[in-house]
Amino acid sequence: MRGTELIVVMCTVILIVAVTTAVIMGITAYTPGPEVRPLAKFYLENCLNLWNRAYWAASPEAVCSMLWDYRGIDTLYETTVFFLAIIGGVTVFRLIEVTPPLESLSEKIRRVLGLSVIVRTISKIVASIILIVAVAIAAHGHLTPGGGFQAGAAISVAPLMIIIALSRYFLEERKLTKERMLALRTVGLLTIWCTVIIPLIFALVGQVVYAMQNQAKPWTTFPGFPTGQLSTWIAGSLFIYNMAEFVAVGAGFTLLFLLLSLPEEVFREFMRRLTRK
């Protein structure tokens, strides 16, 4: 076959170019070395600096404190991009306004909805375990590895599994519809924005604050979010952001899965009815 040979030759050439580029980059540019950059040193020193609290984020996790405190505005706008991507997905599927009732589907589709009893039971058990794990990841995000994004990605596996094993009508019966997911995701995003705006309200009163400020600083008059006691450490606003982002990401992905799992026959029927009108 000529095409396959061409691919092999192309890949060999690409591989040779890649190796030479890598060696040249390794000699001239930055490679992983024994030391990190000064910027990283600053974050590592200050994320839980109990002795000089001017720059601290009150969180032992450097990644989470950077995500929602030091580089908070960046994450805020990343969340906005996520919002827009999901809005785009919903817009593409805008024609389908309601889920068709189960009775209106043809016999063929109804038969393939859902799998055997063993798979259904196991999926229910595993889905509930996934829910618990995801909530734990989100709630401990400021103390251990994890956070809003990770927990949101983890929890969206549960509806995905339920849609495959038990069909989307299982979710619809439990009121997890498209509209509710949209509302839930908007609530998560609104919580993030409201928490961002709290320091700005202090600024309107005449206090000296930074945008998205978490902890108090000696040269600002903003009192900072409460860090909590040692047994219930919530690390200021990080806990609120993590939980809100968890709700937003989980609901957003679930919304996309609900749209994706509509049977193709339903869509064709809808288009036929639309063109007849």
Added chain:
Amino acid sequence: MSYVIVLEVLLAIAFTVAVICTYMVVKERDLVKAVVLSALQSIMYTLAYYLLMAPDIVLAYVAVGVGIYSVVLLFAISKTERFEEVEAR
């Protein structure tokens, strides 16, 4: 000499498997097999993130790269067509 050398050897192995998987993904005409291979490649990257001391990324990527992404692509394939067409111009 410390455990770093072990990490780097494992990293090199993971990236080698990733290269092979990517090549097979590009070559494969059956899209379902391509999705499975890309999931294998995602597992290799997850291992690499673990070895590169990034537990946060592992938690996010193992759900997204291996779980959600493969299933969504399989959904899309079941809605459209499975085989890539070989058509001469």
Added chain:
Amino acid sequence: MSMLEFTLLMYCYAALIAVLAISLYGLVRRPNILKKIICLSIFGDTANTLIIFLGFRTRNPIPPIVPTLTPTKSLMMEFTRRAVDPVPQCLVLTAIVINMAVLMFLIFLAIQIYRHYGTLDVRKVARLRG
């Protein structure tokens, strides 16, 4: 850094850039839209891996997380001396989830293209009209 370590790190670099090149080739050359999307996802993940790889540290690395809420001063100093760079990890973490949402949008568009044109082959889609 010993010669063996340097060689291994260079090999990892080369492998990552090879993945970038191969997936870019697939992205440009393969006609099927879903295949293009798979290659695009591999391309993005490899770019993310490259960024994290640059934040690695070759002297006794540990994850950038303090194991306790009440650290002593010596523990914090050791943490700063050993932990890997958290900046690339922070950047990549958001990128992975956003990337996923954008790719799902692209998959939706591909399904919509199939509904309207009945094919996913870009050569045929380019020939059809309306």
